Amino acid sequence: MQYEILARPASSVVKVSMNQGEHLTCEVGAMVAMSTRMTVETTTQKKGASGGGIMKGLKRLFAGESLFINHFTAQSDGQYIILGPTMMGDVVHHRLDNATLIVQGGSWLASDPDIEIDASFQGLGKAFFSGEGAFWVKCSGSGDLFMNSFGAIYPVEVDGDYIVDTGHIVAFEDTLNFNVQKAGASWIGSFLGGEGLVCRFQGKGIVYCQSHNPSSFGSSLGPSLKPRQS
Amino acid sequence: MSFTITQRPDFALVTVQLQSGQTYHSEPGAMATMSPNIELKASLKGGLMSSISRGLGGESLIISSYTSKGGEGEITFAAGQPGDALHYALDGSTDIYLQRGAYLANSEGVEITSKWQGMRGFFSGEGLILLKAHGNGDLFFNSYGAIIELDVEDDVYVDTGFIVAFESTLNYQVTTLPGARPGTNWKSLFLGGEGLVCRFSGRGKVWIQTRQIATYLNWVHRYRPVQKSN
Numbered sequence: 001m002q003y004e005i006l007a008r009p010a011s012s013v014v015k016v017s018m019n020q021g022e023h024l025t026c027e028v029g030a031m032v033a034m035s036t037r038m039t040v041e042t043t044t045q046k047k048g049a050s051g052g053g054i055m056k057g058l059k060r061l062f063a064g065e066s067l068f069i070n071h072f073t074a075q076s077d078g079q080y081i082i083l084g085p086t087m088m089g090d091v092v093h094h095r096l097d098n099a100t101l102i103v104q105g106g107s108w109l110a111s112d113p114d115i116e117i118d119a120s121f122q123g124l125g126k127a128f129f130s131g132e133g134a135f136w137v138k139c140s141g142s143g144d145l146f147m148n149s150f151g152a153i154y155p156v157e158v159d160g161d162y163i164v165d166t167g168h169i170v171a172f173e174d175t176l177n178f179n180v181q182k183a184g185a186s187w188i189g190s191f192l193g194g195e196g197l198v199c200r201f202q203g204k205g206i207v208y209c210q211s212h213n214p215s216s217f218g219s220s221l222g223p224s225l226k227p228r229q230s
Numbered sequence: 231m232s233f234t235i236t237q238r239p240d241f242a243l244v245t246v247q248l249q250s251g252q253t254y255h256s257e258p259g260a261m262a263t264m265s266p267n268i269e270l271k272a273s274l275k276g277g278l279m280s281s282i283s284r285g286l287g288g289e290s291l292i293i294s295s296y297t298s299k300g301g302e303g304e305i306t307f308a309a310g311q312p313g314d315a316l317h318y319a320l321d322g323s324t325d326i327y328l329q330r331g332a333y334l335a336n337s338e339g340v341e342i343t344s345k346w347q348g349m350r351g352f353f354s355g356e357g358l359i360l361l362k363a364h365g366n367g368d369l370f371f372n373s374y375g376a377i378i379e380l381d382v383e384d385d386v387y388v389d390t391g392f393i394v395a396f397e398s399t400l401n402y403q404v405t406t407l408p409g410a411r412p413g414t415n416w417k418s419l420f421l422g423g424e425g426l427v428c429r430f431s432g433r434g435k436v437w438i439q440t441r442q443i444a445t446y447l448n449w450v451h452r453y454r455p456v457q458k459s460n
Binding site for chain 2: 227
């Protein structure tokens with residue numbers, strides 16, 4: 001499997017070339033174009049921890065609480081697929097080597113099927129921050145992983161303590177300890193300062209950060225938009 | 231006629247040098263700057279029927295025309311949305327089909343009409359109602375996000391929302407992904423999000439965009455204020 005990231009940094013897509021029998025697991029809706037000798041299969045992953053069953057699964061589907069995943073398999077050599085995210089921003093590749101990376105839900109784009117994906121990870125809390133739809137994907141194993149960001153993406157090698165606003169986290173290695181806390185000394189100061197909650201990382205490992213916070217952008221657009229019915 | 235395209239791929243700007251008496255046409259509002267000796271006229275170019283045909287193709291009924299009077303002139307064009315732009319030299323042998331909204335500008339000698347897609351376009355839900363550029367001259371088209379050129383030798387699938395333009399030498403068909411056909415795997419069709427794609431076959435070029443306005447609008451939608459019912 002080979003890859004190439006095109007049109008960086010604001011309109012990035014990744015082109016993954018695959019030979020017969022190779023697989024790729026992708027976020028649903030990420031496929032822009034692909035060659036024809038590929039097959040697709042859709043499965044779901046629960047977001048957040050909750051029970052299973054078909055009816056519950058359907059309920060989650062309409063509540064937008066499931067992560068839908070497409071598995072692409074090349075049926076012959078020289079096949080390719082182009083994947084793109086929704087928002088303006090970059091795509092980055094990360095190689096997992098028997099390790100775990102925790103990826104913000106909207107940033108997970110694709111990964112090697114040998115990497116186990118668990119969207120029910122709740123270590124960072126769910127309703128706490130980042131608004132609705134926030135969830136985390138725990139990626140464990142070995143293989144290639146692709147993530148996307150809103151704006152530019154930059155890795156920070158943490159050695160000691162480091163603080164990242166929760167809306168700017170793309171992913172982090174689980175070798176890091178983390179806890180969510182308020183940014184300032186007082187709650188009032190934290191929220192008035194616009195930095196409601198931050199994540200304090202401790203230890204040694206990589207944190208991928210994005211230059212822009214999607215929910216800040218959305219919130220700044222909101223007041224200019226026409227109200228919706230529901 | 232000479233031209234340059236600068237600021238690719240995120241903020242493409244097309245600059246065209248006009249000779250004395252030469253005319254250029256564009257979608258309304260596309261002109262960013264121009265020499266003072268260029269005269270602008272808005273018209274239903276090609277007559278009412280041709281305009282209605284363009285309207286069916288998702289473009290404005292009105293075409294802006296720019297004529298350089300009493301000497302050379304320079305004009306720059308940019309699309310409403312940030313994105314890429316490309317040039318194609320039509321020589322009468324191959325036509326170009328443009329997706330809704332992709333038309334930017336053209337020189338004299340190029341005719342823009344719509345092509346009724348029949349059920350193919352109707353079914354896609356993406357408004358695969360295409361404009362057709364035909365004739366001898368220069369054509370400029372634009373995208374949201376970067377434009378990537380695919381040289382089709384073997385068949386290729388493109389999500390219908392990512393098609394910008396393609397050469398008329400290609401055959402195309404709106405279809406579903408393999409494994410996503412009804413009866414084989416209903417989940418992929420309904421939950422896969424990638425249900426409808428355009429399959430291109432034969433030889434020719436397809437230009438695809440790396441982002442889609444529709445998905446961006448879906449993202450923005452959740453930030454709209456909710457209307458209070460009285």
